[in-house]
Amino acid sequence: MSNLQLEIKQMIIEILDLEDIEPDEIIDDEPLFVDGLGLDSIDALEIGLALQKRYGIKLKADSEDTREHFASVNALAVLIESQRTS
Amino acid sequence: MANATVVDGVSRLLRFKLQSWNAFAPGLESHHAWREWLLHPSELPLELGKTSLKQIPPMLRRRFTPLGRCAAGAALPVLSDIDAIPGVFASRHGDTPLTLSLLEGIANGESMSPTGFSLAVHNALSGLLSIARKDVSEVTAIAATENLIPNALIEAATQLQERPRVLCVIYDVPLPELYQAYSDSVDFPCAVAMILTLDEGDDFVIQRENSRNDTTHLDDFTGLLRILSGLEASASFVSDSSGWRVSRG
Numbered sequence: 001m002s003n004l005q006l007e008i009k010q011m012i013i014e015i016l017d018l019e020d021i022e023p024d025e026i027i028d029d030e031p032l033f034v035d036g037l038g039l040d041s042i043d044a045l046e047i048g049l050a051l052q053k054r055y056g057i058k059l060k061a062d063s064e065d066t067r068e069h070f071a072s073v074n075a076l077a078v079l080i081e082s083q084r085t086s
Numbered sequence: 087m088a089n090a091t092v093v094d095g096v097s098r099l100l101r102f103k104l105q106s107w108n109a110f111a112p113g114l115e116s117h118h119a120w121r122e123w124l125l126h127p128s129e130l131p132l133e134l135g136k137t138s139l140k141q142i143p144p145m146l147r148r149r150f151t152p153l154g155r156c157a158a159g160a161a162l163p164v165l166s167d168i169d170a171i172p173g174v175f176a177s178r179h180g181d182t183p184l185t186l187s188l189l190e191g192i193a194n195g196e197s198m199s200p201t202g203f204s205l206a207v208h209n210a211l212s213g214l215l216s217i218a219r220k221d222v223s224e225v226t227a228i229a230a231t232e233n234l235i236p237n238a239l240i241e242a243a244t245q246l247q248e249r250p251r252v253l254c255v256i257y258d259v260p261l262p263e264l265y266q267a268y269s270d271s272v273d274f275p276c277a278v279a280m281i282l283t284l285d286e287g288d289d290f291v292i293q294r295e296n297s298r299n300d301t302t303h304l305d306d307f308t309g310l311l312r313i314l315s316g317l318e319a320s321a322s323f324v325s326d327s328s329g330w331r332v333s334r335g
Contacts, residue, residue, distance in 0.1 A: 016201075017148040038145050045200035053197065 004077045012073075015050050016043050028073045036072075044070060051076075057083050098293060101335060102243040105251065105287035107280045107314050110160035121315045124308070130274040132260055141166075142218045149201070152275060153181045154211045157257035160277035161215065165253065171281070172223045172245060173253040175212040176238030179261055179271055180229060181205065186262050211257075234258075235306045236323045236330035239292055242282050251283040256310075276307045278314070289335035295322050296329060 009023040012032075016039065030036040033044065047070065051057040057079065059066045069079040112131040114120050123130075137155045139147050141162045150158060157175070165171070185206050188198055204210065209227035216225060226245070230237045235256055242254035257277035261269060281287075309321035313332060320333035 019148075020144060040145075042201050042204055049197055049200065 002077070004080060005073050008073050008076050008080070011050055011054065012037075012047065015046050026073060030072060032070060032072060047076075051080075055080050055083055100240060100243045100292040102239075102246055102282045102290050102292075103285060103287040104290055104314075105281040105283045106164045107278065108160050108163045109276070109278045109311055109314070110156055111274055111276045115159070117315065120311055121317070124312055124315055124317055132274055134259075134275045146214060146218050149205060149214055150211075151181055151184050151205060153177070153183070153257065153259045154205075154214060156259060156275040157211055157255055157277045157279075158215060160257065161253065161255045161279040164279050164281050165219065168251075168253075168281070170221050170223045171251060171253045172249050173212055173215075173225045173255065174238055174242040174245065175209065175225060175227045176230070176234055176241070176254070176256045177208070177227075178229060178231070178234045178258050179269070180208045181210070181259075182265060183259065183262050186264065232325035233306075233323045233328060233330060235310050236292060236332060239280075239282075239332060240330075242280075243292060246282055246284050250285070251281055253279065254282055255279045256307075258307075272307060273305070278307065278310060280314075291333050291335040293331050293333075294329065295324060295331040 005028055006023055009026045012018065012026065013021055013023065026032075026037055033039045039047075045061075048059050048061070048066075051059065059069065069075055108117075109120055112134055114123055114130070134152045134156055137159050139150060139155060139158055139162070142150070142158065157177075184202060188202050188206055191198055191202075205214075208229060209225065212225040212227055216222065226241060228238060228241055238254055238256050242252045245252045255277065258272045259275040260266075260273065261271040265271075306323055309318075309323065310332070312318040313321050313334060320331055322329065322331045324330075
């Protein structure tokens with residue numbers, strides 16, 4: 001688990017009130033929504049807001065790209081990396 | 087209306103039966119504990135302690151604020167054997183602590199949490215319980231500046247005209263200190279859940295009461311709980327503009 005992946009997991013746990021979950025219980029390449037971790041649409045909005053606040057990333061709420069970026073911790077890490085290098 | 091007495095074209099009595107009830111406040115979670123406390127009142131904590139809400143899946147449980155945990159703590163035990171039931175959810179002030187925290191965030195120029203915003207509406211709690219229980223029955227969320235308790239009971243008893251039983255949950259938490267100069271509120275987090283039915287349970291009557299009662303005015307929750315606990319036969323709920331009496335019938 002890279003530092004960025006760990007950072008993303010800690011962010012998810014903190015902003016979504018998932019106190020009972022440890023970072024290593026969130027699997028890097030497993031779905032965050034519905035199956036896998038089981039987050040819902042309000043959580044998606046909350047993560048979108050956090051990405052904007054912490055990494056300056058603005059996403060369109062309903063685009064197909066956003067679905068892909070939110071698929072897993074790994075996908076979020078790719079998104080954040082691409083923002084940093086661009 | 088089948089179960090109301092009509093005099094001069096105006097219904098003066100509304101009858102219902104109470105199948106079960108449960109109340110929740112810090113340290114008071116059983117009929118026995120409530121009865122003891124009503125007989126020997128002592129000061130209760132202002133904060134809700136740990137509440138387990140084991141019936142709610144963890145991913146949903148995180149969405150319950152102290153107000154929601156209080157109301158759910160009262161309601162879930164009376165719902166354990168019921169799959170689907172329409173509900174009346176009544177709170178005078180709603181989730182004012184949450185609303186205030188959102189307003190403070192706006193004042194500080196912060197972006198508003200979508201979760202916090204979604205939970206700040208008056209029917210948020212009934213929605214969470216509906217999702218948790220997978221019960222798509224209709225819900226009514228009401229607020230009342232005066233006489234919340236009789237108004238909630240009247241709404242629920244009226245819905246009995248169309249449904250065999252109705253859940254009625256009445257709940258409030260103390261106002262944040264900032265607001266306390268402007269309005270009164272409960273002294274401690276408190277919620278009462280009742281299952282009203284047409285044909286099963288103890289008889290109750292709601293009727294108009296015109297004059298202010300001479301007896302010491304108890305706060306409304308205590309008045310209701312004294313009837314439910316069998317310590318009084320009736321309680322009056324009188325404000326400047328309207329008065330109601332709730333009695334065992």
